[in-house]
Amino acid sequence: MFGLRHLYFSLAKLPINWLVRIKAIPEQPKESLNIDLEKPVYYVMRTRATSSFIMLEQQCKKLGLPEPKYINSTQDDIPNGAVFFIQHKQIFGRRPSTIKKYFDRLQALLKQHEHNQDHPQILPVSIYWGRNPGREKSLLRLLLTDTESATPLRKLLILLFQGRNSFMRFGKPLKLNLLDQHSNLEHKARKITRTLRVYFHRQWIAAMGPLVANRKQVITSLLANDTVIESIKREQKKKNISYEKARKNALKYADEIAANYSYKTIRFMSSILSWVWNKMYGGIKVFNAERVRELANDHEIVYVPCHRSHIDYLLLSYVLYYEGLMTPHIAAGINLNFWPIGGILRRAGAFFIRRSFSGNRLYTAVFNAYFHHLMDKGIPVEFFPEGGRSRTGRLLQPKTGMMGMMVQNFMKGCRKPIMIVPVYIGYERMMEGKSYIKEMQGGKKKKESMGQLLKVRNQLKQRYGKVYVNFAEPINLEQWLDSNVDDWKASNPDERPTWLSEKVLALGEQCMTHINQSAIVNSVNLTSLVLLSTQRRTLGKRELINQIEWYISLLKSTPNCGDMYISNDNAASVVEEAKSLGAVQEFNNPLGNLCQISEQAAVLLTYYRNNIMHLIAIPALIASCFRQRLSLQRAELIANCKAVYPLLKRELFIKYSDEELSNVINHYIQEFGNNKLLTISEDEILRPNINSDEYSQLILLADTLKETLERYGITLTLLATHAGQSAISRSQLENQSQKLAQRISALYNIYAPESFDKSLFQQIVGTLRRNKFIENGSDGDLIIHGSIPDLQHLIMSMLSHSTQESMLKTARWAIARWREGSA
Structure with a gap:
């Protein structure tokens, strides 16, 4: 037998x-x-x-x-x-x-x-x-x-x-x-x-996943949806057209939106992408996939990844496919619906969404009905909460449209509980690097087209290092609503709740915070973080390795570091990896080799630095407090950091609450003391001797935050100047801040285009308003409170004397010009 x-x-x-x-x-x-x-x-x-x-x-x-x-x-x-x-x-x-x-x-x-x-x-x-x-x-x-x-x-x-x-x-x-x-x-x-x-x-x-429904049947069912029928009748009455013509408009929208999922396309794409990834990348590293596999058994999964490259669309689906999970239906921008890419993406699960619904209630109703169809069928969905690709490497402020639709559709009822899975995607090098440099320097974004697609073949000849995908801590939507919205179950799911905008923004910010908690620290962003903080983007190789070792030590000691990973914790090896990817150049020197970032590469490398800026922000803030102070009392140091922290927290999506911050600062103070970068004498904290290597390390760490603090200083200087003297509206403040930052950047050779990114100044003003430093007046002008000069003085004290002088000199000149113009 x-x-x-x-x-x-x-x-x-x-x-x-x-x-x-x-x-x-x-x-x-x-x-x-x-x-x-x-x-x-x-x-x-x-x-x-x-x-x-x-x-x-x-x-x-x-x-x-x-x-x-x-x-x-x-x-x-x-x-x-x-x-x-x-x-x-x-x-x-x-x-x-x-x-x-x-x-x-x-x-x-x-x-x-x-x-x-x-x-x-x-x-x-x-x-x-x-x-x-x-x-x-x-x-x-x-x-x-x-x-x-x-x-x-x-x-x-x-x-x-x-x-x-x-x-x-x-x-x-x-x-x-x-x-x-x-x-x-x-x-x-x-x-x-x-x-x-x-x-x-x-x-x-x-x-x-569930059996694939026939696309024509899906579109027919959308037009039979009660809300869509009501919207068709409203369209008929509003535009004074026949019901059939209004219905044809709805049919056109449904056909424009709906995916046409094809398993053959998925298999074909998986084969093509395997070849592309092997040609371009040195590997795809995936973290925490098991977490998602466990959830997928009995939850409706909504993936919310950060958006850094067009590759993101394909990469996440590819990773999920090879991790044994159903590929999601993806909300793709209508700009990608061009021949032949649009049809391929549609068959791979993409459904297309317009950048703006522009008050088009019929389009909104059709899109909402389709979105609810996907969620109710148990089909995993993916959308980018930032709305578009980040050109600076920082996470953008979340858009609330798709997030709001998800919440409202959940309130209408779904077969499974919804689990939101934020996803960090990081690259050692990106295909769009050169185009991002042009856009960050003021160039116009090129429209996606077949011509652009044909240029991709040139990209295949280059190597782009590794790609990292990390599935962050999930958010159970029902539990989040229970904790953050009083009596949300009593809200009418067919009407927009009054609390929706505010709470959906908070949910989006939490998603972005979870993404940043799952950042992967790689060789390129780590070396960029150090070298871009130096005056000439140059440092001795030994000093560079020592500073990287110190940063790795800090990162490993991060309290409740979540799902953050360091791809390589050997500092010398990190430098060699960065050199092999072209991020760093090494030059021989009789007193020891030098490592440098070229002027041409500096702008792009700010992008990779910004991927992990949030991880080092609090230690850099502590170091900045000692730029002009020999010593600080512990209580004063903590108070100074707490005063600036709300601006950093919102811009960089840092996870610590105000209540947790004191313990976090004390933890880092102890780490600084252990490495002799600060001396702790009871409640007094002293900086190192100005001629010591430890002092150089401390100031180099502080300089990672220099451009961010300069940006805050610009807005606060304008506010302090206008306080009690002349009126200024919110839009004027944002515009003047941006123009002043552009001039300072040009005059003093700053290689960070985000320094004059208008959206960041909008963020700063919004955070100041949220924290009651300013208010909207009845006449449209800002009411500036007396605490603004104190905050401005504190932030200016964290900058060098030369930086302060150049900033104030330029600000005085600009304000005088604006006043002359208004006179």
């Missing part, structure tokens, strides 16, 4: 080895799932099949897991690595008695470990032969889509067409010691079997 089985398996392995290429998820299940190999491990698969067992055997050998073993009915003990199955094939398959055998052996396993303390682990294993969920009302899906219950003929077809696109998912181990110890063995076995059946079903849905 053993000889026949061995021969059968040997013959079966030949076509499987030839036809099948399978990927394990997660790639290192021992570490990711905390599988303890010192304790017995037993495997459970959904359906008994020779091909499934062979693939399990191969993967376990590769991954260092216990060897899978078929269970012999005559064995007294169940061996480590035994494989159980919980269902039988329905057609031309095995008899139900086969599964009863496994149920009986499961009881035997429970009895075997009833009084043992070794806590055996039952490891569920799912195999997906392909990833096609199939279309609704399609006969073809019965033959070619994924199933472990296939008859031999169907399985052969599946292996032929899907064998090289297969995945094996190892689930979190089920521990027998967690079962009710007072139940009998049969009851425990039934409970395990029921739990695993539900588990396998949910895993299938998470990986495949």
Whole structure:
């Protein structure tokens, strides 16, 4: 009997080895799932099949897991690595008695470990032969889509067409010691079997998604939506047109918006993108994917990634696909709907959205109905809360449109609870680098077109380092609403609640904060952070390595650092990596080699520096307090940092609350003391000797925040000048701040285009208003409170004398010109 089985398996392995290429998820299940190999491990698969067992055997050998073993009915003990199955094939398959055998052996396993303390682990294993969920009302899906219950003929077809696109998912181990110890063995076995059946079903849905609906049927159902019908009638009355013409407008909007999801396109794109990534990038590093796999079982997932490159659209879907999860439907800007990209993206799950709804209530109603359709069907959705790509490397302030729609659609009711998953995407180098430099220097953004697409082939000849994708801490929407909105369930879901705008903005800001908590620190942004803080973007190589070591130490000590990762914690290796990517140049010098960022590269490298500016902002703020002070009392130091922190918190999306800040500052003070950058004498904090290396390190750290503090100083100087003398409106303040910053940047050779980014000045003014430093007057002019000069004086004291002098001199000149112009 053993000889026949061995021969059968040997013959079966030949076509499987030839036809099948399978990927394990997660790639290192021992570490990711905390599988303890010192304790017995037993495997459970959904359906008994020779091909499934062979693939399990191969993967376990590769991954260092216990060897899978078929269970012999005559064995007294169940061996480590035994494989159980919980269902039988329905057609031309095995008899139900086969599964009863496994149920009986499961009881035997429970009895075997009833009084043992070794806590055996039952490891569920799912195999997906392909990833096609199939279309609704399609006969073809019965033959070619994924199933472990296939008859031999169907399985052969599946292996032929899907064998090289297969995945094996190892689930979190089920521990027998967690079962009710007072139940009998049969009851425990039934409970395990029921739990695993539900588990396998949910895993299938998470990986495949629901059946794909016919696009025409989706569009027809949108036009039958009650809210859309009401909007059509309103359009008819408002424009004095026939109902049919108004309905055609709605049909045009629905056709413009709706995706046309195609599994063939997904497979084709996955192959193309695998080639592109290998050609351009040195690897895609993914963090915390297991977190999302667990959530996808019983939640509607809404991905909210940061937006830095057009590649983001493709990258996140690619990563999710190869992590065994359904690719999301993506809200894409209408600017990408050009031939041929628009059609490809639409079939890959993109649905298109206009930049502005411009009061178009019919378009709004159709889009809202489509968005609710996706969420109600359990289709994962992705949108970019920033609304557009960041040109500065900082996260942009979140737009509230899509976020508000998500909240309102959730209030209308969805089949599953919504889990928002913020996603950090970081690049060591970006394809759009040169175009971003032009745009940051005032150039006009080029419209996406086929011509631009053809230029991409030139990008394929270059190397762009690694890409990092980190799934941040999720936000349960219902729990967030319970904590932040009083009695939200009493709101009418068909009407816009009065609290929506304010609370959705707060939710968006929390999403951005979670993204920043999950930043990946790489060699390019770390070296840029140091060298761009020096006067001539140049530093001795030894000094550069020492400063990077100090920053890495600070980052590792960050309180409650969340999901932040450092890609390389060896400072010397960080510098070499940055050199290999062209971010840093090294020059020989008799007194020691020098590292430099060229003038041409400096503007772009501010982008990468800004990716992690928020991680070092509080230590840099502490260091800035000692620029002009020999010593500070601890209480005064904390008070100074707290006064400036609200501006930093909102601009850089730093996670610490005002209540947490004192402890965080005290933590960093201790770190500074441990590294001799500050001396702690009871409640007095002293800076190092001005001639020491420690002082140079302290001021270099302070200089990372110099341009940010200058920006605050510009706005506060204008406010302090106008206080009690002349009126100024909010728009005037923002415009004058931007123009003054542009002049200072040009005069004093500042290589940071975001220094005069108008949106950042709008942010500063908004934060000052939120914190009651200024108010909107009834006549449109700002009411400036007396605390503004104090805050301005504090921030100016954190800048060098030369910086203060140049800023005040330019400000006086500009204000005089503006007053002459108004006179």
